[in-house]
Amino acid sequence: MNSKIIIYQIFTRLYGNRNLTRMYNGSILENGCGKMNFFTLSVLKEIKKLGITHVWYTGVIRHATKTDYSGYGIPVNHKAVVKGNAGSPYAITDYYDIDPDLAENVGNRMEEFDALLKRTHKSGLKVIIDFVPNHVARQYHSIAKPAAVVDLGENDNVGEGFSPRNNFYYCPGCRFHPDFDLHDETGKEYMEEPAKATGNDCFGPNPGVNDWYETVKLNYGVDYYAGRIGYFNPVPDTWKKMLDILLFWAGKGVDAFRCDMAEMVPAAFWKWATGKVREAYPEILFIGEVYNPAEYRNYISSGFDYLYDKVGMYDTMRAVICGAASASAITGAWQATDDIESNMLYFLENHDEQRVASRFFAGDGLKAVPALVVNALMRRNPFMLYAGEEYGEKGMDVEGFSGCDGRTTIFDYWSIDTLCRAENGGLTEDERRLYDIHVKVLNIAHTEKAVGEGAFFDLMYVNGHSEVFNPDRQYAFLRKCDDSLLIVVANFDSSDVDIELTIPAHAFDCLALKGGLVMASDILNGSKRKLNLVKDGRIPMRILANGAAVWKIKLS
Incomplete structure (x- = not known):
């Protein structure tokens, strides 16, 4: 039987944190942090009871943070180019390392990740991690790369704005100068000259506060300065370096990659890289964050197994839940991707979207039950659940860098209210009811042959x-x-x-x-x-x- 894939997205830093201090803009010492060792076999067994087949451990690769781990030989990041005290998991500082926040023993962080992989597999679940191909942290520097690996940007000619041999894009003769202060609390200024292009395709030296200013864009051989001309023969150096990273994690036993902002990386790279990875690991899965429906089929033909159906199904379902669209509009949403239905990933929440139970969305998780049933049971494609969604987590906290926006923070040290209360029996009747409904619906989705096949x-x-x-x-x-x-x-x-x-x-x-x-x-x-x-x-x-x-x- 071809069982339906049910993905459980876990923001690893938050999931196991039971510290209830929740101080605004708090440090890791004040607010605590979830650890990889929290995921014991018994915890994983409870996750599997939901009907889950794949766990997406979000944010396990080392990224920029304001927490000082220099005592472990980890470079300190300048605080002016880190968002929040914990930092964004999408501002990678070392593709070959594990986030030290997640380790009980920082010096053994990779060993703890390897053990997490083994426990997850032993529990019958498969593992997804992030692959962030479009950008890295401004101060990217790998201390954990294999000996033969040359670091990103190490051999770049910084005098060239674009070269297919470079890993980054540059603004020669210009210093990085955004529209906000670049000094930390000690008065030390962040210096970058020449400025590198910013991750959200900002190719000048002056990104704004709403840009992805903490990141720099990777160069896959596309000359944006000359109108997006691609130079793919010979194979650009960045392609080779990113393939090595994929093979490194696949070699550890990772089962799938959720590829961040995949459509900002040329499809030609994906076709080349996914083919190479599957030569060594035929069962590996690639899940792409692609928002342009006109590009769906292009990226599927380039090697992606599944793509986010955000602009179609998610947006339609959200409108139906909120009474802004007719339920009959769901028909049009699935018809738009009917030829690629098995490749579309449905979801009602993820770390980028507002929580269903927030006052910015439905205000009550139970209002999304009909949407859960429809999305989980209507087609053969995967469905994704965001941790806390099953209890109606509201995401209405003011955490620090992340304000009250209906989302659970990805930038701050925090703990998730419903997950904490679920562990000690403190859920409300409605929260328990919503959880029970999720267990029933997702297990129907996973076990019923009529749904899977x-x-x-x-x-x-x-x-x-x-x-x-x-x-x-x-x-x-x-x-x-x-x-x-x-x-x-x-x-x-x-x-x-x-x-x-x-x-x-x-x-x-x-x-x-x-x-x-x-x-x-x-x-x-x-x-x-x-x-x-x-x-x-x-x-x-x-x-x-x-x-x-x-x-x-x-x-x-």
């Missing part, structure tokens, strides 16, 4: 506006594999509804269904009843407010 049939075109069905607030579809049929109906309305669902004759023909009286079990809610399957007939059912029904029928 089956055909999909959208029922919206025959269930239009009527007194018995509201396509603005209800969404319905079928899943079928062998003799197993699922009838899924989701209700985005805040009131219970009594509906009558039509299953068209075309569905009977397309899915080889036979009519008649059948016994059905609602595997989400636990009830049983007889259903009369008739071509173009109506099936009455009640769907709870912000709820769903998943009727399973054994046709044999």
Whole structure:
């Protein structure tokens, strides 16, 4: 059986932290930090109970931070080019090293990561880590690279703004001079001359405070100064260095890479690199953060297994949850990627997006239950859950560099309220209920053959506006594999509804269904009843407010 992939994104620094101080802009000593050793076999077993197949340990590679680890031989970062006290996990300072914040014994941080890999695999879960290919921290310097590896930028000709032999882009004759102060609290100024181009394609020396100023863009042989001309033959030096990094982590047993801002790196590199990695590790997976739907097929053909479906499915589902779009719009969202449906990654939260339960989104995690059911069960493609989402984490803290924006910080030392309370039995009734729903839905997604392998049939075109069905607030579809049929109906309305669902004759023909009286079990809610399957007939059912029904029928 081809089981559906269910990814659990864990912001590693925060997940295991049980320090409740939560001081604004606090240091690691004040607010604490989660560790890799927190993930014992028993913790991983609980994660797997959710229906999870893959764990994405976010932020495990060493990145820029204001915390001083010079006693362990780790270079100190200038605080003017670090966001937050903990720093962004997407400002990598050493691609071959592990974040010291995450280690119980900093000197043995790589050994602790290796042990985490082994425990995760022993628990039956696969491991995803970040690969950040577009940019690095401004003070990138590897102290852990293998002896034969030449550091990024080490042999660059800094007098050339662009050269396919360089790893970075430069502004010759210009000092790095953004529109904010570059001094730390001791008065020491950050100096960079010539200035390097900034990670979000800012090719001048004066990035703004809203730019990715803490990063520098990597050069994959594309001359942005001359209109994005690509120089890919011979293979650019950066390609070779980044391939070595991928092979290093794949060689440790990492199962997949979540590739940050993949579309900012030329597709030609991905085609070359993914092919090379798969020659040595055929089962490795590549998950791409790509936001331009016009580029989806280009990046899939370049070696990506899965791409974020953010601009289509996520944006549509968010609008439906909030009442800004009709549930029938979901049909258009999946149709836009129907030819590549198995390559799209669905999600309702991740570290970049606002928490569903925040006041900037739905204000209540339970309001997203119908969206969870639809996204997790409608197609064969993977679904991703962000740690805390299963409890309705609100993300409404003011942590420090990260303000009250409905997101869980990626820049500060902090602890996640619901995760802390879940461990000591302090969840509210609604939080426990939401967790139980996630366990049921995600395990249905992972174990039901009709979901992992089956055909999909959208029922919206025959269930239009009527007194018995509201396509603005209800969404319905079928899943079928062998003799197993699922009838899924989701209700985005805040009131219970009594509906009558039509299953068209075309569905009977397309899915080889036979009519008649059948016994059905609602595997989400636990009830049983007889259903009369008739071509173009109506099936009455009640769907709870912000709820769903998943009727399973054994046709044999």
